[in-house]
Amino acid sequence: MDEKVKYINELFKYLTQNNDTKEYQTFFALLEKVKYNPSLLEYYGEEFVEHLIDLLPRIEDKYDQASVIETIIECLDIYTFSENYLKEIFDKYMLxxxxxxxxVKxxxxxxIGFIQAGISEKEIIKKLEENLEKEHLINVLSKMYINFLANSVEAKSYLMKEIQEAYYLIQRSGIIAQFLLLVHPHVRKYAGISQITFLYDSYRGVYEDCWPRGLLPNMKDTLIKSKVLSxxxxxxxxxxxxLIxxxxxxxxxxxxxxxxxDFFAGKDPLEVIFTLPV
Incomplete structure (x- = not known):
């Protein structure tokens, strides 16, 4: 093992010796930055994953438990977990x-990581239904829709239809937000300071990407067929x-x-944005 990696992992162990210390808090602050960085996770290697596995049973705080489990699941490519262990931490994560x-993110x-690891979509949806209010449930599953749920065995259920609608509204609102950044002078001027979130910080990002040229050739038929846009x-x-x-x-x-x-045709813009075409 690289000596530098060894020292880093020793540091992680030192930071987590005792709960409720500044060192312990430092570790979890670092973990939030590390867990979605696959190159760093690979660099720290199996010893780091094994430390997380050893650390998890000692953690009482549910936020910290969740952070460790989320990191463990990000390590599926660098460590082999048993089926029983994955089921165990899935149940713990549901708590x-x-x-x-x-x-939500x-x-x-x-x-999605648990699905890749072999936990079924049906089991995940069942557990989420038990633990989340419906609105929150749809919000979470709509973020997963295109990755794994579009072809789910549950796809014809009433719930999945609502999730599909939410996913299409995510697409629709994002497209129209970019449209507004270009065609509406007030949106163009104030988007950078507005509390309303756009995909770009300003119209320049949209304009420089030659939008919507990049959207139309590959997505036009799909957007119409799925009724994201008319x-x-x-x-x-x-x-x-x-024109541009x-x-x-x-x-x-x-x-x-x-x-x-032409786009809004005198209608309430928010109603248009959040209503899928018939």
Missing amino acids: CVAEKAVN GMSACL SKEVSILEELDR NKQEKELDSMEVRKLYE
Whole structure:
């Protein structure tokens, strides 16, 4: 083993000798930065994973338990876990979920990892239904939809239809947010300081990516077929592409600004954004 790696792992062990210390808190602050960095996890190697395995039973705090389990699941490519152990930490993780000691992003990533490790989608959905309110459940599963749930055996259930709708609304709202960054002068001006979150910090990111040129060729038919966008809405995006990427029209030109009116057609913009086409 590389001497540097050995020293790092010794440091991790030192930091976690005792609970409720500044050293212990330091370890978990570091863990939040490390757990989604696969190159570092691979660098620390099996000794690091084994330390996490040894550490987990000593942890009482559910937030810290969840963080360690999420990190362990990120190590599936560098360590072989037994089926029984994976089932054990899955059950423990569900207790963390029940205590609301996890966030949506971390939970979604961890549950995808459990699916990859062999825990069935059906078992995961069952446990989540037992521990989460429906709105929160749909929020979590919609983040996992495209990865593993689209072809799930549960796909025809009423719940899965709601999850699918939520996933399509994530796509729809993201696309329209980028559209607004280009065609609406107030959104373009204030997006950087607004509390409303856009996929880009400013219109420049969208503009420099030649959006929506990159979206349309590969996604057009899928977006229409899945009813994320209507054919009329896609045609407006195509017109936007023509104006700004081919004719090089300014964003403040009347032709570009008119596309906002064409898209929303006098309706409440929020209602349009969060309503899937029929």
